[in-house]
Amino acid sequence: xxxxxxxxxxxxxxxxxxxxxxxxxxxxxxxxxxxxxxxxxxxxxxxxxxxxxxxxxxxxxxxxxxxxxxxxxxxxxxxxxxxxxxxxxxxxxxxxxxxxxxxxxxxxxxxxxxxxxxxxxxxxxxxxxxxxxxxxxxxxxxxxxxxxxxxxxxxxxxxxxxxxxxxxxxxxxxxxxxxxxxxxxxxxxxxxxxxxxxxxxxxxxxxxxxxxxxxxxxxxxxxxxxxx
Amino acid sequence: xxxxxxxxxxxxxxxxxxxxxxxxxxxxxxxxxxxxxxxxxxxxxxxxxxxxxxxxxxxxxxxxxxxxxxxxxxxxxxxxxxxxxxxxxxxxxxxxxxxxxxxxxxxxxxxxxxxxxxxxxxxxxxxxxxxxxxxxxxxxxxxxxxxxxxxxxxxxxxxxxxxxxxxxxxxxxxxxxxxxxxxxxxxxxxxxxxxxxxxxxxxxxxxxxxxxxxxxxxxxxxxxxxxx
DNA sequence: GCGCGACAAATCCCATAGGATATGGTCGCG
DNA sequence: CGCGACCATATCCTATGGGATTTGTCGCGC
Numbered sequence: 001x002x003x004x005x006x007x008x009x010x011x012x013x014x015x016x017x018x019x020x021x022x023x024x025x026x027x028x029x030x031x032x033x034x035x036x037x038x039x040x041x042x043x044x045x046x047x048x049x050x051x052x053x054x055x056x057x058x059x060x061x062x063x064x065x066x067x068x069x070x071x072x073x074x075x076x077x078x079x080x081x082x083x084x085x086x087x088x089x090x091x092x093x094x095x096x097x098x099x100x101x102x103x104x105x106x107x108x109x110x111x112x113x114x115x116x117x118x119x120x121x122x123x124x125x126x127x128x129x130x131x132x133x134x135x136x137x138x139x140x141x142x143x144x145x146x147x148x149x150x151x152x153x154x155x156x157x158x159x160x161x162x163x164x165x166x167x168x169x170x171x172x173x174x175x176x177x178x179x180x181x182x183x184x185x186x187x188x189x190x191x192x193x194x195x196x197x198x199x200x201x202x203x204x205x206x207x208x209x210x211x212x213x214x215x216x217x218x219x220x221x222x223x224x225x226x227x228x
Numbered sequence: 229x230x231x232x233x234x235x236x237x238x239x240x241x242x243x244x245x246x247x248x249x250x251x252x253x254x255x256x257x258x259x260x261x262x263x264x265x266x267x268x269x270x271x272x273x274x275x276x277x278x279x280x281x282x283x284x285x286x287x288x289x290x291x292x293x294x295x296x297x298x299x300x301x302x303x304x305x306x307x308x309x310x311x312x313x314x315x316x317x318x319x320x321x322x323x324x325x326x327x328x329x330x331x332x333x334x335x336x337x338x339x340x341x342x343x344x345x346x347x348x349x350x351x352x353x354x355x356x357x358x359x360x361x362x363x364x365x366x367x368x369x370x371x372x373x374x375x376x377x378x379x380x381x382x383x384x385x386x387x388x389x390x391x392x393x394x395x396x397x398x399x400x401x402x403x404x405x406x407x408x409x410x411x412x413x414x415x416x417x418x419x420x421x422x423x424x425x426x427x428x429x430x431x432x433x434x435x436x437x438x439x440x441x442x443x444x445x446x447x448x449x450x451x452x453x454x455x456x
Numbered sequence: 457g458c459g460c461g462a463c464a465a466a467t468c469c470c471a472t473a474g475g476a477t478a479t480g481g482t483c484g485c486g
Numbered sequence: 487c488g489c490g491a492c493c494a495t496a497t498c499c500t501a502t503g504g505g506a507t508t509t510g511t512c513g514c515g516c
Contacts, residue, residue: 269468
């Protein structure tokens with residue numbers, strides 16, 4: 001539908017396969033492409049207004065993420081995703097993210113803490129103002145900075161994967177999420193400043209599980225798990 | 229080097245991008261392509277004897293796995309992987325796999341248990357005989373069946389990712405691994421038969437951590453973390 | 457000698473065309 | 487009504503090419 005090949009001035013923007021991948025992720029989680037749906041590369045290419053090449057590359061990336069499955073010579077299908085799967089995945093994400101917060105509480109120096117306060121202030125400001133697009137970006141930057149502060153690079157990447165299941169607009173316009181987020185960030189920063197790993201861990205786990213509840217509610221709302 | 233496009237009778241074999249992906253994984257973990265190395269699609273295509281298209285698709289899959297990183301308009305680089313990263317990742321894998329074993333201990337019925345015994349017997353037999361290739365396949369089948377018996381599909385997939393870091397030949401010819409594996413499988417099966425989740429969990433966690441130690445030792449041996 | 461800007465070469469990224477191969481459906485036959 | 491062969495369709499990979507961008511080199515001025 002919408003032209004993806006637009007701008008011309010790309011800068012360091014992700015390449016086309018990555019944008020197609022994101023697009024497909026959103027369509028799957030939006031309930032547009034339910035589990036079991038066949039994805040035909042050529043058909044998708046026409047719909048997205050690009051050539052089959054980047055579409056196939058995006059599908060390979062989604063396969064590596066188990067979002068779709070490859071059936072050799074028969075195309076791709078959207079992978080199953082039960083309610084229990086979401087619960088399990090976010091339980092793992094919560095544990096890891098909590099661990100990262102705990103490590104950050106031990107490792108963080110004054111400079112890093114100041115940087116996190118700035119990020120958190122940006123999120124708060126955008127929540128006050130109400131700028132959905134920028135809010136999602138600010139929230140991601142806050143968490144990225146926090147996870148990076150833990151010093152565990154690969155674990156930080158691993159939890160970043162959870163964001164794949166939470167496209168921006170699923171939470172930025174939720175009033176409940178906004179208020180909970182402000183409170184969670186405050187608790188987190190206090191714990192980090194005090195060097196209190198346990199409190200930081202608990203606050204972060206709760207924050208992640210809030211995201212889980214939001215995703216489950218969304219998927220139920222769009223009929224992701226309805227019969228046929 | 230070796231032609232990947234060989235057989236002609238493919239059956240249900242994975243498609244070319246998936247085979248290229250595996251090839252690249254092995255070359256990275258073998259220390260042939262160290263972190264920071266630039267990967268040029270066209271160059272790799274020539275080396276592997278395939279066209280650039282499936283190579284690019286494989287690189288996109290590896291990017292989704294954070295094994296390589298994409299630099300738009302500049303190609304791909306092998307992602308960093310510190311010793312601490314491996315420790316962290318396998319700590320997570322051990323916890324999850326242990327959880328799956330515990331669930332299996334609760335959920336397994338007589339039929340499933342019998343199937344697992346058959347798989348374990350196949351592994352034992354191959355260890356006696358000494359058939360590296362088939363052994364890796366049998367081991368994978370045993371664990372796949374066990375993970376599937378837990379009923380947690382997504383978690384089962386998640387731990388399957390750990391196998392990406394353990395190409396077959398890294399363990400099948402290790403005497404220590406063989407004896408430890410036979411013992412671990414026996415303990416596991418006994419715990420599953422007795423419906424003892426805690427023992428199953430502990431046995432599985434130990435089994436995974438054995439794999440971790442093997443990988444770390446291998447990476448040190450091939451100079452993966454040597455200077456420059 | 458050193459930094460800096462312009463040109464040239466190399467490379468990536470994506471589009472497109474085409475052929476080999478496997479799949480799924482359809483039709484005819486037993 | 488079940489079953490096997492044929493045919494249309496789609497996938498998968500190759501090959502090629504062009505536009506855009508980055509990188510490397512050279513020469514100039516300071």
